[in-house]
Amino acid sequence: MSDTYDFRAIQDRWLPVWTELDPFRASDDPDDPRERRYMLDMFPYPSGDLHMGHAEAFAIGDVVARYWFQRGYNVLHPIGWDAFGLPAENAAIQRNLHPADWTYRNIETQAASFRHYAISFDWSRRLHTCDPEYYKWTQWLFLRLFERGLAYRKASPVNWCPNDQTVLANEQVVGGVCERCGATVTKKTLTQWFFKITDYAQRLLDDISLLEGRWPDRVLTMQRNWIGRSEGAYVDFVIEGRDEPVTVFTTRPDTLYGATFFVVAADSALAQELCAPQYRPAFEEYLEQVRRLSDIDRLSTEREKTGVFLGRHAINPVNGERIPVWAADYVLAEYGTGAIMAVPAHDQRDLEFALKYGLPVRVVVDTGEPDPAQTGVATEGDGIHVNSGIIDGTNKADGIARIIAYLEERGLGRGGVTYRLRDWLVSRQRFWGAPIPIVHCPSCGEVPVPDDELPVLLPDLRGADLAPKGISPLAGATEWVATTCPRCGGAAQRDTDTMDTFVDSSWYYLRYCSPHDDDRPFDPEKVRLWLPVHQYVGGVEHAILHLLYSRFLTKVLYDMGLVDFTEPFSALLNQGQVINQGKAMSKSLGNGVDLGEQLATYGVDAVRLTMVFAGPPEDDIDWADVNPGALGKFLARVWRIAGEVTSPVGTPPEGGDEALRRITHRTIREVTELVEGFRFNVAVARVMELANAIRKAIDTGPGPADPAVREAAETLAVLLSLFAPYTAEECWARLGHQPTVARAGWPTADPALVAEEFVTCVVQVNGKVRERLQVPPSVTEEELQALALAAPAIEKAIDGRPVRRVVVRAPKLVNVVV
């Protein structure tokens, strides 16, 4: 063997061996007695090669998976690709290709990189969401939602780029302009497909309690905010000249007597309808203005509220008062009912509007604060109701309860809740996605494609066929669009939209259980064995969308009886980001770090070790603050140790140097606890300490032939296998073992060796350390107190003063208070 550590040679030696051994296959055998564990990394999007962010996330996930393998669990650690999406289309337009060409090429690149990066995947379960074998089942799921009324179409305003003639996703609208061409994005109303996630709002909220403590708090907080439950009341207002009353939602029904005007969202159908004829020109002009401003100015919180009077009046149901109806931009068409009662005295937004347009401000809650009409500050807190008829003299809580009871008795309203969460818009006017499996028939309407005709395959479009033309690219494939109605057999047309890629990724964790099943999306028996995912690892950028959609879909599948759990991911770990010089890596800053270059310079193990050693996994890593070279040196040190052990393989450790054995076993115990608690950076530090101890034992201690040195070196290799698989394997071989160290088994700490012989007891006088005593760990409090008080240094420190109190924390500390 060479006498210098050569990471390239080591990588080249072991990668083919591992590929041959394929040591990370999960067993689907229901009789396999091993405990099952499912470790899932958020699957990557194939945009070129792997980058630093992947390197961190997968290094962290791999520590967990490899630990579980070593513990002897039956581990499912799969990999796949989230392979539909817009970048492939853009690349195809630019290079006159099919999006699949670009996509599969990138997938192969990333797959090879993952192999090289030595992640412990079960490669037999690999999937790609753009494979027809996969998206067939995405379509199947769509149809199940459609059957249950959870997939429906409605007209909805969407982001529209007038230059590119295309619909844009929210993420493609940056600061109100199209990220691609810079044109100002406008709103356009199109008929779109939605999933009715709002039906599940309460369950999605309630089940957050099942994830408490196992998901990061901030993710749960973000989900709660996103769902945005509000409690209050729905109140019906009669509008003069309209048959049906208009309902508003309010969280403060107790302020109903303070309502001095009524507002509907300017861009709502209701505003159109309510506008009186003589006010229409002004309204239309105003509406045009609102539409033009919408997106850029929505981002500004400073913007002054605007509105127009619609020439109509509403009747306050509790006091019969006539109040004017306005259309305004500060009321959102999509939230609540798109209409509000305005109580300017007790709502800051209403107050600002009232003061601007000279509308009355009436105080109905006495909070002890000055008059809002004078100060411009609405009094939104609790207080005693005044000018409020039936609830005069009550506080906020009582007032709300009484008003709701009053409204309900008379059929004028009801208590209720509303949510900020909106239905999930799933249709995209895009090519590279799963086609929506619906046929539009002139006589039958929306007809689902029969299951046995799935998948609805994408037509072969490429290059310029995919360029934006104002309609979905699929609509241009006229032969593909023309079909027959599955119900009546007449001429009909295929739906030309594709599904949001978040639909693909909302169920992939189920597909891994039976990735090649041609008869169903997943095998419920296998899903029962593996799910829910024991540990999910991924970036916090998916805190809401992907994780919320997956939770939603799981609940739908639960309701369908296809799965027996309601939450897909039992535990979640958000790794931090890799940044550089204090900032996110970006082309414009020129501070990008290329993973391939790092791996070529320092080796896979050094980069992986850097990723887990830099700090707690959830913290960002500033690549300018870390030094992969130093970790390469550490690995070389370990490698040298393994080569210096002279005792033969199989030498029993008993009788070896006891001090070293104690260190070895204490390290086993600590590293085990640290890995279980995701304290990987500290675990690596403990492994380094073990290496230092072995180095010392070889050089100035019992020497390289001592059995304890072999035991320590073998332990070192196994512990290191979680973080630096190549070096660990090489060390294992140098120590005389066969591959693979990854399945060598986790060492067990001997309790007798973990126990300390003596511990250092600190003796303080008034909190200051005055003496250290070596005592057995079993020392009693009484003995320890006697020992401490008898110590000369303590007597001196007490200096004859009366001892007021002695705090004894055996065996570590005594504090004498004088």
Next chain:
RNA sequence: GCCCCCGUAGCCCAACGGCAGAGGCGGACCCCUUAAAAGGGUUACAGUGUCGGUUCGAAUCCGACCGGGGGCACCA
């Protein structure tokens, strides 16, 4: 504006309410070497953002403030 997280050595980071330092980087010095690199070793450097409180004892718990990061933000 509201909510959450974080401030420990030049740097990244450890420390069940109990000796402020585990590990690493960087620095200095020593050994090895003809020399250097590599390697081995020794060592210095902070009193824990600030001010108060609780406690025998606070980096740790509580309050306020300062600084950094994140989330939400016309949601009626």
